[in-house]
Amino acid sequence: MASVSTTSAKRDSHEQNHLDLLLPDLPKGPLSMYREKASFCWKQLALFLDGEDVIRFKKTIFTALENDPLFARNSEEHLSLERCRELTFLRCKRIMEYDFITMDEAMAQPLKLLVLFSCLAMYDMSLVVKYLLNCQVFTNAVASTGSERHSAFVEQVRSMEIFGCFALTELSHGSDAKHMKTKATYDADAKEFILNSPDFEAANVGVGNMGKTATHAVVYAQLCTPDGKCHGLHAFVVQIRDPKTLMSMPGVMVGDMGLKLGLNGVDNGFAIFHNLRIPKENLLNHTGDITPTGNYTSSFKDPKQRFGASLGSLASGRVSITNVVVCNLKLAICIAIRFSATRRQFGPRDDEEIPVLEYQMQQWRLIPYLAAAYALDHFSKSLFMNFVEFHVGLLFKDKSARQAELGREIHALSCASKPLASWTAQHGAQECREACGGHGFLAMNRLGEIRNDNDPNCTYEGDNNVLLQQTSNYLLSWVTVKHEDKVPIESPLGSVNFLERFDDILGQRFPASTVKDCMDSSVALAAYQWLVCYLLRESYKKLQKEKENGSSDFEARNNSQVYYCRSLALAFIECTVLQRYHEYTQDSSTPSNLQPVLKRLCALYGLWSLSKYMAVLYQGGYCAGEQPGRVIQHTILDLCGTLKDDAVALVDVIVPPDFILNSPIARADGELYKNLWTTMLQGSKVLERPSWWAEFCANKPNIGSLRPKL
Numbered sequence: 233m234a235s236v237s238t239t240s241a242k243r244d245s246h247e248q249n250h251l252d253l254l255l256p257d258l259p260k261g262p263l264s265m266y267r268e269k270a271s272f273c274w275k276q277l278a279l280f281l282d283g284e285d286v287i288r289f290k291k292t293i294f295t296a297l298e299n300d301p302l303f304a305r306n307s308e309e310h311l312s313l314e315r316c317r318e319l320t321f322l323r324c325k326r327i328m329e330y331d332f333i334t335m336d337e338a339m340a341q342p343l344k345l346l347v348l349f350s351c352l353a354m355y356d357m358s359l360v361v362k363y364l365l366n367c368q369v370f371t372n373a374v375a376s377t378g379s380e381r382h383s384a385f386v387e388q389v390r391s392m393e394i395f396g397c398f399a400l401t402e403l404s405h406g407s408d409a410k411h412m413k414t415k416a417t418y419d420a421d422a423k424e425f426i427l428n429s430p431d432f433e434a435a436n437v438g439v440g441n442m443g444k445t446a447t448h449a450v451v452y453a454q455l456c457t458p459d460g461k462c463h464g465l466h467a468f469v470v471q472i473r474d475p476k477t478l479m480s481m482p483g484v485m486v487g488d489m490g491l492k493l494g495l496n497g498v499d500n501g502f503a504i505f506h507n508l509r510i511p512k513e514n515l516l517n518h519t520g521d522i523t524p525t526g527n528y529t530s531s532f533k534d535p536k537q538r539f540g541a542s543l544g545s546l547a548s549g550r551v552s553i554t555n556v557v558v559c560n561l562k563l564a565i566c567i568a569i570r571f572s573a574t575r576r577q578f579g580p581r582d583d584e585e586i587p588v589l590e591y592q593m594q595q596w597r598l599i600p601y602l603a604a605a606y607a608l609d610h611f612s613k614s615l616f617m618n619f620v621e622f623h624v625g626l627l628f629k630d631k632s633a634r635q636a637e638l639g640r641e642i643h644a645l646s647c648a649s650k651p652l653a654s655w656t657a658q659h660g661a662q663e664c665r666e667a668c669g670g671h672g673f674l675a676m677n678r679l680g681e682i683r684n685d686n687d688p689n690c691t692y693e694g695d696n697n698v699l700l701q702q703t704s705n706y707l708l709s710w711v712t713v714k715h716e717d718k719v720p721i722e723s724p725l726g727s728v729n730f731l732e733r734f735d736d737i738l739g740q741r742f743p744a745s746t747v748k749d750c751m752d753s754s755v756a757l758a759a760y761q762w763l764v765c766y767l768l769r770e771s772y773k774k775l776q777k778e779k780e781n782g783s784s785d786f787e788a789r790n791n792s793q794v795y796y797c798r799s800l801a802l803a804f805i806e807c808t809v810l811q812r813y814h815e816y817t818q819d820s821s822t823p824s825n826l827q828p829v830l831k832r833l834c835a836l837y838g839l840w841s842l843s844k845y846m847a848v849l850y851q852g853g854y855c856a857g858e859q860p861g862r863v864i865q866h867t868i869l870d871l872c873g874t875l876k877d878d879a880v881a882l883v884d885v886i887v888p889p890d891f892i893l894n895s896p897i898a899r900a901d902g903e904l905y906k907n908l909w910t911t912m913l914q915g916s917k918v919l920e921r922p923s924w925w926a927e928f929c930a931n932k933p934n935i936g937s938l939r940p941k942l
């Protein structure tokens with residue numbers, strides 16, 4: 233026995249040494265008190281979540297950025313817009329030089345691509361957006377909407393001979409993509425398209441990279457044949473600048489849109505096309521093509537389907553944004569929790585002040601966002617892998633019904649996951665800002681930057697409220713399938729399969745009567761399934777009623793969004809996120825010593841999200857009496873209280889290194905005041921009088937001399 237235990241002790245210590253080398257101890261200091269209280273080993277959880285290879289990969293990226301002077305933080309305090317753009321571009325170039333992941337590696341381990349995006353996003357959102365618009369959004373649109381004949385454009389991006397952008401939005405149309413006005417008319421004699429913006433309202437606007445840098449754009453335009461017919465929206469590769477000079481091409485008026493509320497490293501621009509001739513081959517011909525003589529051909533007979541397919545490349549962006557915004561949520565919550573664990577205010581006695589994290593209020597404001605970061609992170613990665621599966625199908629030209637259904641399901645999921653994740657990050661960032669009090673309002677602590685740079689994620693790649701309609705349309709289409717085709721409800725990823733038990737589920741009632749019961753995430757999950765079935769039934773009924781009362785389809789849909797379809801789409805995606813996280817935390821491969829904390833996070837995310845729907849749960853009869861509402865509230869508070877002691881360690885698992893986090897109030901050493909004070913004193917000219925000091929000291933105002941005379 234002794235020898236067995238000695239061997240296993242040796243193995244344990246060997247594993248611990250290995251773990252310590254991979255993830256060195258964090259500095260001792262004011263955060264140690266909480267670190268010692270944690271119910272689990274943060275290194276073990278980090279290893280379980282990411283795996284050794286990804287931990288090393290992250291370290292490679294973070295270390296490269298930290299050691300490269302081009303990425304130095306705070307070297308210039310207030311950058312001019314011009315300098316901000318320049319720096320972001322230079323960094324973008326440098327990222328291409330680092331080439332952290334080759335195409336082959338990305339094919340073999342696609343998740344690493346997402347890890348790279350996340351690391352860059354944690355450093356700076358402008359950088360990742362600028363980089364991805366060129367290297368992913370442009371190239372992916374070319375590759376997936378075009379064909380082999382367009383591969384040269386992708387190659388040219390990789391060698392930076394050209395720089396890309398994606399231009400769909402126009403001055404007078406954004407969400408309503410179908411009605412874009414830019415026109416591409418085929419000229420059979422010249423074998424060219426003639427691109428025109430009929431008026432200034434048709435100018436492309438808001439296009440990232442278009443302002444100063446892009447030489448090429450994927451431009452969406454109505455394709456018209458010489459017979460005068462319009463065949464709908466199609467994408468074209470358009471050269472807008474000369475790569476040798478960065479001057480605009482003849483026929484293109486291209487410019488910059490100026491300062492934004494955030495994300496100012498990205499140059500968002502506009503463009504107007506005036507009789508710009510582009511080669512016939514520049515039509516991205518996946519959805520439709522043109523014969524040399526000017527006949528239009530398409531494998532999509534249904535124009536609606538063709539339109540959907542022409543916008544297909546947006547799905548990958550929405551999937552990736554779901555992940556990128558979780559990075560913002562992680563950054564914000566890590567800052568707020570570390571601050572709250574070291575910031576002391578008030579106390580039970582005059583001589584004892586306690587960390588603000590000890591207050592139930594602070595726990596309730598922050599810890600659910602920590603749980604959301606974990607649950608959404610898991611979901612975004614799993615959705616990304618679903619997308620990879622779909623993408624492989626596209627590459628292999630899979631024409632099966634399953635592949636088509638998978639595309640519809642991913643479109644529906646991503647049209648709701650982008651809204652859910654970007655809003656959660658947006659609300660979370662604001663809560664974290666306030667949770668750090670006045671220090672949270674100092675730019676140096678980064679919460680303002682995180683909040684402002686996250687904000688446009690709620691709008692670009694589709695306005696959140698508009699996108700949610702795609703998800704509810706998808707769910708409602710299953711009701712029709714069930715009623716009319718009498719086939720079972722079954723989707724490739726299984727996200728809607730529970731709807732098959734619709735009647736059963738609607739007959740269920742809130743099952744938990746104690747806090748202990750409610751701690752199991754299956755309680756929140758069951759409630760969510762009921763909620764989705766209920767909202768689906770009510771949305772369907774509402775649409776029918778609207779139509780019975782004489783509304784057109786258009787009016788009926790618009791009048792059924794608030795309280796019905798919108799809530800349905802959000803409840804559905806929350807249910808899916810919860811379902812996947814629930815399965816993950818319960819899985820037998822999840823180490824048993826990590827399960828308790830992960831299960832608590834899962835239960836908290838589920839109940840906290842669910843608590844926003846209490847009125848509906850009572851309205852539909854799922855809950856009755858005082859008990860369910862009370863039990864849910866008590867369980868949320870109980871979970872926040874228990875997770876409070878794990879919060880710092882949970883942050884240690886997901887937080888990037890200090891250099892990347894870049895927030896003095898949240899360094900790993902927890903030396904809140906030393907770090908804050910040092911950074912304040914290091915600011916430029918902090919102790920100097922202002923250059924305009926004489927305006928006070930010498931030039932006194934002639935009081936009242938400018939008072940208006942009546």
Ligand SMILES: CC(C)(COP(=O)(O)OP(=O)(O)OC[C@H]1O[C@@H](n2cnc3c(N)ncnc32)[C@H](O)[C@@H]1OP(=O)(O)O)[C@@H](O)C(=O)NCCC(=O)NCCSC(=O)/C=C/CCCCCCCCCCCCC(=O)O
Pocket residue numbers: 360361364365368369372373398400401406407408409410440536537539540541543544545546547548549552553556639643691692693694695698702705
């Ligand atoms: C969706 C709309 C609102 C539809 O409008 P509507 O006219 O009402 O049409 P419908 O009847 O609803 O639709 C017809 C059918 O088509 C289907 N459909 C629609 N869209 C898609 C789609 N994308 N994929 C598949 N199918 C689709 C629809 O379901 C219908 O089918 P069915 O008949 O019901 O079966 C539409 O008009 C719309 O999309 N509007 C929004 C416009 C929009 O999104 N604009 C975005 C402009 S680009 C932009 O904003 C860019 C910003 C910069 C972001 C940078 C982010 C960088 C960080 C993230 C990292 C990105 C990595 C990228 C990775 C990569 O690309 O590889």
Ligand SMILES: Cc1cc2nc3c(=O)[nH]c(=O)nc-3n(C[C@H](O)[C@H](O)[C@H](O)COP(=O)(O)OP(=O)(O)OC[C@H]3O[C@@H](n4cnc5c(N)ncnc54)[C@H](O)[C@@H]3O)c2cc1C
Pocket residue numbers: 365397398399400401404405406407408437438439440441492495500688691692693694695696697698
């Ligand atoms: C930072 C940033 C970067 C961007 N980058 C790009 C880019 O690279 N390429 C590009 O092409 N575009 C880009 N855009 C534009 C972006 O895609 C659009 O802003 C977005 O699609 C929304 O369109 P819109 O601004 O025209 O809003 P609108 O469609 O005018 O919407 C205005 C409001 O009306 C509401 N609304 C609209 N339709 C409905 C409806 N049917 N029902 C209910 N409410 C409705 C919306 O919810 C919204 O609140 C970018 C935008 C930003 C902010």
